[in-house]
Amino acid sequence: MKTFKVPNRDELSQANQDLFDRVKRHLGRVPNSYAFMASSENGLATYLALSNAKSSLSIKEKEVINLIVSGINGCHYCTSAHTVIAKLNGFTQEQILEIRRGAVSFDEKLDALAQLVKEITNNKGNVGEKVIANFFAAGYTNEGLVDTVMVIAERTFSNYLNAIVNVPIDFPVAPEI
Known part of the structure; x- marks a missing residue:
């Protein structure tokens, strides 16, 4: 490459x-x-x-999205960068690995977000009724849904660009899972 x-x-x-x-x-x-x-x-x-746009999502919620999307898209650059950023924002290494696997057992609301993000990313925006109902039942709103898709779009852009240009990873390389 x-x-x-x-x-x-x-x-x-x-x-x-x-x-x-x-x-x-x-x-x-x-x-x-x-x-x-x-x-x-x-x-x-x-x-x-x-x-850097304003968002209804917290930095931790954004990092859940960033880690899951980067993992699904196979972007080692973004996975490595967001592993560092997630640590800086209070996630432990164990929590980060769990998020990267697509589940968040330590927080129900973040898990509902993770399940939605996985389904959106894996299915090109098509989401089952149960996953979206769980997202809203966890306390998210239409605003949160819009903001979630915006973060997915942002991360997908950088994932795709990094896949094409293969820039050297200048963060500690995230462990494989």
């Missing part, structure tokens, strides 16, 4: 150099996936706007 070159800051437009600087100030570095998105004049800015 071809690995695409990750551009460095000096190879980018001024607007993307400014984004690089902001990302570096916020994260301490620019992840390779973000750097490749900056190959497009608008790619990184658009992705960051979606990624």
